[in-house]
Amino acid sequence: MRLAVFDFDSTLMDGETIDLLAKAYGKEEEVSKITKEAMNGELDFYQSLKRRVETLAGMPLPLVEETCNNLPYFPGAEELMLALKAKNYKVVVFSGGFDEGVSAGKKVLGYDMHFSNTLHHKNGVLTGEVGGEMMFSYSKGRMLKKVQNLLSIGEEDTIVMGDGANDISMFPYAKKTISFCGKDIVKKFANIIVDKKDLREIIAYI
Template sequence: MKLAVFDFDSTLMDGETLDIIARETNFADKISDITAKGMRGEIDFFESLQMRVSLLKGIKLETVNEICSSLPIMNGAKETIDELHKKGYKCVCFSGGFKNATVLFAQKLNLDAEFANIFHVKDNVLTGKVGGEMMFSDSKGNMLLTLQKLLDVSYDDTLVVGDGANDLSMFKHAKNRAAFCAKEVLKKEANIIIDKKDLRLILDNV
């Protein structure tokens, strides 16, 4: 068995979920700026996540779910997942974003599993608080180690794909490390670099 782990925002999905949801607020520019700094590794991921989600307080859950249901799939994502399955890979998504989106994408792309965060909601309205499986800068790396042990998959049989600083922790534990339209901080640790928005180009390297 082999394992392929994909980031969600700007990897399986063409955009940043929080930035798109933020258009419903008066803080869209501020949230986008925090996202960019976090992706470059200039702000701790946990801190950036908390700051951004706090600015979404008051948005209706229904609105969030409507937005997540129409997020754009990255060019080539479905074909890449299908081909990796044929090659014997289990395909998983690790997202510092939210299950409101990743659960839907797991169904659309036929992913084997997804791990993400959860908006805290009260009376069907976002409270500005967040919890979940991917809260910290080392969360993806820790979860990858767990899956490798659970599935008995080796370092050599692991592919990881991401675009930002919070993907660094999982790059440590995979032989094939693809930086997809990525920030420089991640490209430095990659041995596969894709600068065109087409996930199928990864298939040339696995």
């Protein structure tokens, strides 16, 4: 058994879930500025996540669900998942985004498991609060080590892939570290760099 761990937003899904939610709710410009600063490592991930989610307070839950059920995925996403499973990989997604989006993605792409954050809601609307397993810049690395221990899979049999600063904490625990259309800060730490927006490019490295 081998392990492949993916970021979700801007790695499997073409965009940032929170940006798409903000667009649907009329808060796009406000949120995208914070997102850009966070992904470039200019803001602490935890604080930027809280600030972005706060802008969604009052958003109707049905609008959240509708948006998440219509996320755009990068070309080749389904083919990559099939190729990984054919080579006996367990495929896991770690997302600093939200369960609402990643759960919808699982139905489309068929990965094995995911860990993410959850948008808090009450009386059918978002409260502007968030909690979960991926709240901090170091969360993905810590969770990767736990999953490896649980499955008895070592670094030599692990591939990780992401695009943003909060993905870098995974890199010390994997033999193959892939920057997919990544920010400059991610490319500095990755040992495989793919800049073409086609996930079929990854198949050659598995």
